[in-house]
Amino acid sequence: MELYAWCLMSNHLHLIAGATEGHILSDILRDFKKFSNKAIVKAIQEENESRKDWLLNRFAFAAANDVKTKNFKFWQDGNEAKELHSNSFMEQKLQYIHQNPVVAEIVAEPEHYLYSSAPNYAGQLGLLDVILLE
Numbered sequence: 388m389e390l391y392a393w394c395l396m397s398n399h400l401h402l403i404a405g406a407t408e409g410h411i412l413s414d415i416l417r418d419f420k421k422f423s424n425k426a427i428v429k430a431i432q433e434e435n436e437s438r439k440d441w442l443l444n445r446f447a448f449a450a451a452n453d454v455k456t457k458n459f460k461f462w463q464d465g466n467e468a469k470e471l472h473s474n475s476f477m478e479q480k481l482q483y484i485h486q487n488p489v490v491a492e493i494v495a496e497p498e499h500y501l502y503s504s505a506p507n508y509a510g511q512l513g514l515l516d517v518i519l520l521e
Contacts, residue, residue: 388415390517394484395502396491401484403471403520416466424461481508481520
């Protein structure tokens, strides 16, 4: 996967990403959801999380209503993929993604949010390496 931008919020994740040659982005996202679902559930089970029982109950309830899922379901089905068909549309989506924590009043400036590629775009070191869009 080629990662261009991202922002992880408390209840959703935004990405601008592409698939490297020979791969399909929807397959990559499916595998990411499968892997991270298991890792998140395991972390909740093993850590001293005060909401452990409530969270696992919610994830089990979601899984019970999905024939493809066995025990716990963290992610919703599908995604809202949009093709970035022009530079102006790409810039709009990049700004939208990075403004999420500002709009949510978590930070005053996008580059102050740790769980985002906004620091990368501000010339700082981010948590993940990204390919900067020009």
